[in-house]
Amino acid sequence: MAxxxxxSVGEQLQDIKLAPVTRLDLIQxxxxxxxxxxxxxxxxxxxxxxxxxxxxxxxxxxxNLAKLFTPYYEEGFIEDYSVRFKEMVQLHERLTLxxxxxxxxxxxxxxxxxxxxxxxxxxxxxxxxxRLYERQEEVSCL
Amino acid sequence: xxxxxxxxxxxxxxxxxxxxxCVERGAVKKFAAxxxxxxxxxxxxxxxxxSRHRENLAPPTFPITFDYGVIDGLHLPQKGLIHGxxxxxYERPLLVGEELYCWMxxxxxxxxxxxxxxxxxxxVLNYGxxxxxxxxxxxxxxxxxxxxxxxxxxxxxN
Numbered sequence: 001m002a003x004x005x006x007x008s009v010g011e012q013l014q015d016i017k018l019a020p021v022t023r024l025d026l027i028q029x030x031x032x033x034x035x036x037x038x039x040x041x042x043x044x045x046x047x048x049x050x051x052x053x054x055x056x057x058x059x060x061x062x063x064n065l066a067k068l069f070t071p072y073y074e075e076g077f078i079e080d081y082s083v084r085f086k087e088m089v090q091l092h093e094r095l096t097l098x099x100x101x102x103x104x105x106x107x108x109x110x111x112x113x114x115x116x117x118x119x120x121x122x123x124x125x126x127x128x129x130x131r132l133y134e135r136q137e138e139v140s141c142l
Numbered sequence: 143x144x145x146x147x148x149x150x151x152x153x154x155x156x157x158x159x160x161x162x163x164c165v166e167r168g169a170v171k172k173f174a175a176x177x178x179x180x181x182x183x184x185x186x187x188x189x190x191x192x193s194r195h196r197e198n199l200a201p202p203t204f205p206i207t208f209d210y211g212v213i214d215g216l217h218l219p220q221k222g223l224i225h226g227x228x229x230x231x232y233e234r235p236l237l238v239g240e241e242l243y244c245w246m247x248x249x250x251x252x253x254x255x256x257x258x259x260x261x262x263x264x265x266v267l268n269y270g271x272x273x274x275x276x277x278x279x280x281x282x283x284x285x286x287x288x289x290x291x292x293x294x295x296x297x298x299x300n
Contacts, residue, residue, distance in 0.1 A: 018178070025176075030189040032169075033206055034178035037220055049222065058225045063177035070181045070201075073196055073235070079200045088177035133194065 004072040016097040029060040056089035075134040083126030094118045107132040150251040152196040158211030170200045176283035198238040210246040222291040242270040262287035
């Protein structure tokens with residue numbers, strides 16, 4: 001796998017396609033995160049709240065999106081990670097995780113990241129600042 | 143100000159008392175499994191020992207599992223809250239096995255007219271620091287409360 005530090009501005013990380021969202025995914029996330037809000041697991045509760053059915057925890061999607069960067073943790077770490085929750089994610093939706101390098105400055109790599117659904121709609125959108133442990137030589141000097 | 147909103151307005155600036163949390167190995171593994179990211183850096187002890195920090199890491203959204211204590215007079219219901227935005231900031235990655243002291247603070251609360259009703263926006267800051275007081279991470283949440291949720295809060299004690 002290429003080093004993150006070698007990416008150029010405008011380049012995208014390899015997309016990750018998630019399997020369709022299942023109820024078990026959300027039950028498992030409820031248990032692991034401690035967020036037992038029943039709109040994520042029980043249809044009747046979701047309907048009572050005016051939703052078409054259970055929806056994924058926003059934090060489940062945010063947690064998933066960060067895994068684009070997991071292979072690079074020997075090089076650096078996520079210093080800043082922010083997202084806006086834009087659309088509900090329902091069962092059976094198929095999400096794709098995306099990130100694009102938008103800026104490099106000193107030892108920091110700035111990415112725009114998003115999870116998009118099968119209709120290419122962004123369900124969460126955010127920014128990641130990945131801090132490299134070692135300062136990189138400017139590529140332009142090579 | 144709306145019914146139920148007064149408790150929220152009164153919580154502005156309040157902080158919880160610190161609570162000790164452990165980045166527990168089993169909890170990290172369950173969390174990594176739940177986001178389908180069972181990378182060795184999270185779950186394989188040997189891989190952790192060979193890595194830069196000589197220890198496994200926790201995923202960046204793992205602090206959502208921590209106990210941040212309670213803020214006097216502010217009891218948010220489990221149902222009906224909408225998560226609007228979330229940010230994390232790290233000084234370094236979280237290490238499996240370490241202990242952190244966590245607390246939260248209400249930064250602000252505002253109410254705005256939405257398309258159907260007045261919505262409340264609660265801005266909460268969360269912090270995690272080492273025993274020495276060195277800050278390791280902070281996070282910010284924007285929580286949206288609709289009329290029904292604010293009404294429900296009225297019936298709660300405090």
